Amino acid sequence: MRGGYTLCMKQHSLPKHTIVTKQLYGGARLVYVRIPKSSLSAVSVWFQAGSRFDPPGKEGLAHFLEHLYMGRTARFPKKIDKLQSLESKGIYTNAYTNYETAHFYHIQARELLFDSLDMLLDGMFHARISSADVQREKNIIVDERQRTLGSPFDYTTNLSCGVLWPKSALGRPFFGTEKTIRSITLFDIQAFQEHFYIPENATFVIVGDVSARILGEYMNAYLQRFSRTKSKSTFTPAPDDFSYGPLRTYLEKAKDPRVQIGLHYQGSSLQNRDWVVLDFIRDYLTNQWISKLMIALRLRHDFTYWVDGHTTHFSDVGLIRFLYTTDKQNVRGSIRMSLRVIENVTASLQRTSQLRAHKTAFVASFLRNTQDIYDVLWWYGWQGALAPSVISMEEYLEDVRSLTPRHIRSVAKRYLRAENRSITLLGNFDQTVLNFLKEM
Numbered sequence: 001m002r003g004g005y006t007l008c009m010k011q012h013s014l015p016k017h018t019i020v021t022k023q024l025y026g027g028a029r030l031v032y033v034r035i036p037k038s039s040l041s042a043v044s045v046w047f048q049a050g051s052r053f054d055p056p057g058k059e060g061l062a063h064f065l066e067h068l069y070m071g072r073t074a075r076f077p078k079k080i081d082k083l084q085s086l087e088s089k090g091i092y093t094n095a096y097t098n099y100e101t102a103h104f105y106h107i108q109a110r111e112l113l114f115d116s117l118d119m120l121l122d123g124m125f126h127a128r129i130s131s132a133d134v135q136r137e138k139n140i141i142v143d144e145r146q147r148t149l150g151s152p153f154d155y156t157t158n159l160s161c162g163v164l165w166p167k168s169a170l171g172r173p174f175f176g177t178e179k180t181i182r183s184i185t186l187f188d189i190q191a192f193q194e195h196f197y198i199p200e201n202a203t204f205v206i207v208g209d210v211s212a213r214i215l216g217e218y219m220n221a222y223l224q225r226f227s228r229t230k231s232k233s234t235f236t237p238a239p240d241d242f243s244y245g246p247l248r249t250y251l252e253k254a255k256d257p258r259v260q261i262g263l264h265y266q267g268s269s270l271q272n273r274d275w276v277v278l279d280f281i282r283d284y285l286t287n288q289w290i291s292k293l294m295i296a297l298r299l300r301h302d303f304t305y306w307v308d309g310h311t312t313h314f315s316d317v318g319l320i321r322f323l324y325t326t327d328k329q330n331v332r333g334s335i336r337m338s339l340r341v342i343e344n345v346t347a348s349l350q351r352t353s354q355l356r357a358h359k360t361a362f363v364a365s366f367l368r369n370t371q372d373i374y375d376v377l378w379w380y381g382w383q384g385a386l387a388p389s390v391i392s393m394e395e396y397l398e399d400v401r402s403l404t405p406r407h408i409r410s411v412a413k414r415y416l417r418a419e420n421r422s423i424t425l426l427g428n429f430d431q432t433v434l435n436f437l438k439e440m
Contacts, residue, residue: 017392019380020212025223027200031384032215033207033376041113041208042377043120044105046385048315049196052099052169057183060141060176061192064184066097067137069197070104070123077128082119091116099161099170100314101385103205107373113208114218124197125226131186138182145175152260153323156426157310160264160321163250163422170314199223205381207373249437250424258325259427263338266420267311267318268411270387275313276399277411281345282309282320283362284408290361292341297324303334315386320415328428332436335423343416346409355405363397 018034054061076082086093091108104123106116149155158174165171175181204219268274285293286309293307304324312319322342326334369375370393383390391399423437 017376017394018212019390019392021384021390022212022216024199024204024216025220028202028204028219028223029384030216030219031203031205031380031390032212033205033380034209034212035207035376036209038207038209038373039110040107040373041110041116041210042105042107042206042373043113043117043208044103044205044377044381045120045124046101046103046203046205046381047196047201048100048385049102049192049201050098050100051172051174053192053196054169054172054176055188057180058176058188059172059180060145060174061180061184061188062102063097063175064134064137064141064181065189065192065197066095066102066104067141068129068133068189069102069127069193070095070120071133072128073122073126074128075122075126082123086116086119089115091119099174099312101382103381103385105374105377105381107377110209113206113210117206117218118222121222121226124202127193129186129189129193134184134186134189138184141175141181142178145178145181148175152254152256152325152426153308156260156262156323156424157321159250159262159424159426160312160319163262163424164264164266164319165317170317203381203385205377205384207376207380248422248440250422251429251434251437252424252426253429254427256427258327259331259425259429260323260325261331261335261338262424262426263322263335263342264422264424265320265342265416267320267415268313269316269318270313270383271316273399274411274414275311275318276396277403277408278311278313278318278320278415280358280362280400280403281408281412281416282311283365284358285309285342285345286322288358288361288365290357292345293322293324293338296337296341297326297334301330301334301337303327303330303337313386325427328430328433331425331429331433335436339418343418345412345416346405355403359401359403362400366393366397366400 016036020032020034022030024030049062051062071079071082073082076085086106089108089112091106091112093106095102095104104120106120108116149158162171162173206215267278283291285291286307288294297303297307298305303326307322307324310321322338370379379393380390425433
């Protein structure tokens with residue numbers, strides 16, 4: 001007792017998620033996540049139609065189509081009419097494209113799920129795109145590209161796939177170039193849409209609290225009524241070369257007096273559970289005050305403000321990256337220290353108390369980051385679209401809680417090794433840094 005209150009420690013957990021997967025008419029897939037008593041709901045459709053499928057010379061096409069798709073329909077001839085209708089009902093809408101998927105989603109009050117789903121399906125099956133739409137959107141996309149790549153952090157992040165897999169379609173620029181963006185035509189848009197934006201390539205991910213049976217019947221009824229025949233498009237995706245041969249270094253001078261450093265490692269795909277272990281290792285090394293790179297680079301040596309760690313898991317490969325910024329005079333020392341910490345990560349796991357502390361921090365961070373319904377939608381969406389099976393958030397946390405030093409050591413040894421690594425530097429560095437990198 002303290003101050004009249006009882007102190008009670010218990011294991012934190014998420015609300016129970018019931019996952020129902022169904023094959024729908026026309027080859028589409030439904031992943032329904034039922035969360036009892038949830039005040040919000042979300043509806044979305046995911047296509048395997050990311051930037052890795054851009055045809056050569058048309059890089060940026062996948063992202064371009066995301067901007068135009070679902071904007072205008074027969075019901076809403078003007079995009080502004082649709083946006084006003086959605087927002088007047090309290091429905092938030094947005095879309096996102098990455099290297100492998102494009103998805104479109106609505107978030108709304110629980111009771112509006114079917115109203116929102118109807119508008120999402122209307123956008124999917126009745127999208128109208130004209131040459132004028134394409135021409136008008138080009139300047140918007142060029143501006144988005146410049147804004148994103150104008151940030152050293154975002155620019156280095158976008159280099160990650162290219163430095164690891166220079167011969168792969170994953171390694172090409174996500175946004176394309178201004179030249180490839182401006183070369184895109186209505187014909188290019190239509191060919192990409194007809195090939196990828198079809199029911200057999202669609203995964204519907206829905207979060208809410210309704211009957212799974214009623215939801216499935218509703219979806220099938222709509223799909224039977226409006227589903228198109230299988231695509232006869234002659235679109236040919238870009239050939240891919242997965243002879244992964246990491247570039248040792250990528251260097252680019254910039255006016256910024258500080259240096260943005262990226263350490264990139266080839267990681268795990270979604271085909272096995274190694275990706276769960278790599279998520280934990282990433283967090284063990286970065287993103288927490290007690291993480292190993294934060295202690296080494298920030299708390300002990302003041303080399304940087306923060307160390308960011310990211311894991312990305314594709315259908316057939318993955319990556320892990322660590323990003324931080326430092327002064328020119330600290331480049332060599334910080335890289336030496338970072339590589340020593342990363343590639344000897346398991347040395348500090350011998351103490352059970354340390355591993356337990358990091359598991360507690362990881363679980364707490366995961367719980368905080370999944371209170372937003374979009375985080376829930378994202379979690380089940382990218383798995384539903386790309387993974388052989390979907391694991392729930394509860395299962396994921398159980399996997400993390402059950403990790404042992406031996407398991408972590410095995411996975412770290414497999415992925416966090418020098419021959420699996422590339423380094424990027426962006427900023428103000430000198431010849432001594434170049435000599436140092438050549439000697440590595």
